[in-house]
Amino acid sequence: MDIRLSHCFLAVDDHDKALVFYRDVLGLTVRSDVSFEGMRWVTVSPPSQPDIEIVLEPPIASPNASEADKRALTDLLAKGLLSRAVFATDDCDATFEHIRASGAEVIQEPIDQPYGVRDCAFRDPSGNLLRFNQPNRR
Numbered sequence: 001m002d003i004r005l006s007h008c009f010l011a012v013d014d015h016d017k018a019l020v021f022y023r024d025v026l027g028l029t030v031r032s033d034v035s036f037e038g039m040r041w042v043t044v045s046p047p048s049q050p051d052i053e054i055v056l057e058p059p060i061a062s063p064n065a066s067e068a069d070k071r072a073l074t075d076l077l078a079k080g081l082l083s084r085a086v087f088a089t090d091d092c093d094a095t096f097e098h099i100r101a102s103g104a105e106v107i108q109e110p111i112d113q114p115y116g117v118r119d120c121a122f123r124d125p126s127g128n129l130l131r132f133n134q135p136n137r138r
């Protein structure tokens with residue numbers, strides 16, 4: 001059996017702001033931009049991994065969700081508690097400087113972690129926690 005990752009999902013509250021960050025700052029490629037029933041989904045991929053798509057979706061992607069559920073998920077997103085992702089990079093420090101220069105919210109400057117990576121962390125425009133890591137140089 002051959003199982004491979006195809007799609008993963010990040011909730012965003014503003015697709016246009018998310019596109020500026022993921023496409024223009026991180027350099028991801030836009031694969032699709034679809035609207036349906038008042039909602040929007042945008043998929044992006046790292047250029048070196050075109051077969052993996054990150055779906056930027058509304059905080060709740062169901063037209064039948066209750067208003068209370070929509071509010072709850074929107075509140076969790078605003079607190080940065082709804083979604084997160086980890087990206088690999090070949091140079092954590094250069095990646096950090098590039099993303100910081102865009103004005104993204106810094107959560108953690110580059111540091112060598114005891115579990116074998118050097119990493120840093122940011123929040124995307126919707127509050128999602130994004131980590132960028134590379135194996136420690138030893």
